[in-house]
Amino acid sequence: MQVNNEFRPKIVAFCCNWCSYAGADLAGTNRANYPADVKIIRVPCSCRVNPMFILRAFQRGADGVILCGCHPGDCHYTTGNYYARRRMTMLFSMLSYLGIEKGRTRVEWVSAAEGAKFAATMNEFVETITALGENKRLEDLRCKK
């Protein structure tokens, strides 16, 4: 991914199956472009995302992690995104304590109808992460070859 030594961030996006993953699919159907740096992992619900996954991603060299779920009140499982929201609030404040810039993590609500929003969010997020540069603070160098 390192073209001409230009920095390309590694971004992991967790998307819930019912809203955001479908929203990402819709972004594709509408050919709404966003950078290839974003890789999506499908989870059944945003509440399936263990804060551990996010720490793991940073440890393995991710530069930004975004969690997308259904809008509050619209969760397929009724309350899952509320749990996700609380857990992420806790995690993010801990990450900021550790010195991880606030911009590297994000929670966004994207419905299955919001393809354009998904693409716009990803563009914005990639821009933010690119500006922040490489994540060195949490990366475990032992994981690098």
Next chain:
Amino acid sequence: MRRIGVFVCHCGTNIAGTVDVKTVAETLGKEPAVVYATDYPYMCSEAGQNIIKDAIKEYKLEGVVVCSCSPRMHEATFRKAVSAAGLNPYLLEVANIREQCSWIHKDMEAGTAKAIVLGRAAIAKVQLNAPLIAGESPVVKRALVIGGGIAGIQTALDIADAGYPVDIVEKEPTIGGKMTQIDKTFPTLDCSSCILTPKMVECAQNENITIYSYSEVEAVTGFVGNFSVKIRRKARFVDENKCTGCGVCTEKCPVKNVPDEYNLGLSNRHAAYIPFAQAIPNVAVLDKNRCIKLTKGKCGLCSTVCSAGAIDYEQKETIVEEKYGAIVAATGYNPIKIDGYDEFAYSQSKDVVTSLEFERILKADGPTDGHLQRLSDGKQPKTIVFVQCVGSRESGSSHGCGKEYCSKICCMYTAKHAMLCREKYPDTDVYVFYIDVRTPGKNYDEFYRRAVEQYGVHYIKGMVGKVAPQADGSLMVQASDLISNEQLHVKADMVVLAAAIEPDKSARPLATMLTASMDTNDFFTEAHAKLRPVESPTAGVFLSGVCQGPKDIPETVAQAGAAASKVIGLLAKDKLSCNPCVAHSNEMMCNGCSSCANVCPYGAITYADKDFSRRQDGSMIRRVASVNEAVCQGCGACTVACPSGAMDLKGFSTSQIMAEVDAICK
């Protein structure tokens, strides 16, 4: 390490246009676990599927990765193909290289690189996939309908017609609901009772239908196909089997001043009563709060006059327990309380009435025997003002009882009322103050126009600001006329307020029992606003009528039928196959802390003391969680809440997601 096969789809040029599929297949083919990798123009085609099936057999594949369109599109197709080749269908992963790669990227190099990463993530995940077998649970072939209004009646009749037994639980002493109180129905102006009563009778006579009147749902446990419901049958102090509905007790009862619910308190009934003449079941009830015998131990007159010997002062409420495969909520609505609107003088004047009260006044079995009369002095009103949107479409909190939604039915019933007034009493002046006239529906706008053009109803755009009772008994209505930009003062004899409707109060506790979700207005939420409008998100719970959102009678009946067909579809199955991607608890790690049960939205997690005693360690009994796989919907909230890591989600296990993260970040 498992033997993995990778299949890369071109999707014509949809994928191949921006992703170098050959390179993807070649690169992924070099991954350590991959024993076979190929590409093909259309993987989802018959030929494409055969490539997968043949490869599974030839290369003895233990896991399959298809790089193609979204799993939301063709995961099921590929699972079927994999299964046909003898491999567990859950040993398949789809890498989404179309919607989330080729379609959004223009650069071939970046697209190809991303597709490879997505493929690697899928390979890493499928390594850890467990072969899952969808469980089965039996279906109890009996349905429960909660609420005996037109919605519940129609649903029950349709289910019974298909040959399945169905029970109706109605909290009032009779079924029929709001429709029994209505005089005429729009847009055809046919008499409400005349079309409803036959359906009520049919319910009583249909051998597949059991009516639990004067009963309420007490508790619901279980899950789709296998609900267990406790129904509390309130004591009516009359033996339903003996009572012939002759009505002698209701005439002889000396307590005559109980507000009559059927007439919304506009007239009185006796303490022993039958709600109305066509009640089903046609059985008397003793009002336990007003009956002298039940409150003071004296009287007993009804018992002496009852020739059937049906009166039973000792009757106790009973609990019926029954199993059901499906439950339909049809709890209906009520007009909101409008006492908070001082400006309309509802609580000051008897001649300011709600539309449902007006309906009672117009109906032949109402407090005025169907004569249009003022309730204060019995005179026939010469000027009637109708006010629309009372409590509907309000964002304000000033009154505290307003609703933000449009109640939907008011425009039409007001047009009906206005028309009926002008038809029966042509010398009456009728004003309708409206904000918007909303009449979508077959023959609806024509109906409203008829009220204006044929019946000469004065429709005025503007809201009524104030109703002031005058000394002479009239009502001064002050309103704005927005079109002529004037403030109007109309001296009226009667004012009719189109009060907003709200879900019945019993709906919320019921939703809690059913673990069905509700919106902020206490309407039941449907599983999908467009595509699954009669199903609740909770499997096996269906919605009928206004409990899901404001509806008129035709819409309610249509939805009732739709809910019935969904129920019939469910009951027609002998067994339900469950989603195997559910949570499960590792009993050896579980410490019984209840964290998982606290976050579970479905109540799928239960605890039991389990004996882990081993001979060398002596006795050890621990409390551990277990997941009911038929109830669990697989959201995974519990997996994160579990502090000991005992809870995991099949198909999306912690190790699988970690493997994906690792592959992506590599």
Next chain:
Amino acid sequence: MADLKEQVLTASGVNPLKCMRCGKCSGTCPSYDAMEYHPHQFVYMVEKGDIETLMKSESIYKCLSCFACIERCPRDVEPAKLVEAVRLAVIRQQGQNHLKPQQVPEMLDEELPQQAIVSAFRKYSK
């Protein structure tokens, strides 16, 4: 003009877009017949940005500040606050006062309700 609209919106804290044009404010207004522009028109004209017309109109002094429109509005729009804000916009322009404060006492009569007097001082004085 845009500035004026902005000023009125900020001073009043009212969002005219919440209005559903039911006219209940005008239906309830006791001062309706004395006003050239009625409460519902205030909301609409502020939304359109037509503030100067309102500033020139006598209507802003005819409003009793009884707040019936605010009390009864089903959508919490609060028209009287807009009237007040337009009035303030006039007062803030030096020399544009409709009356001098000294003139107010002469105009008082015993029948006038206390609320109206208080409101008159708010309207007329700077």
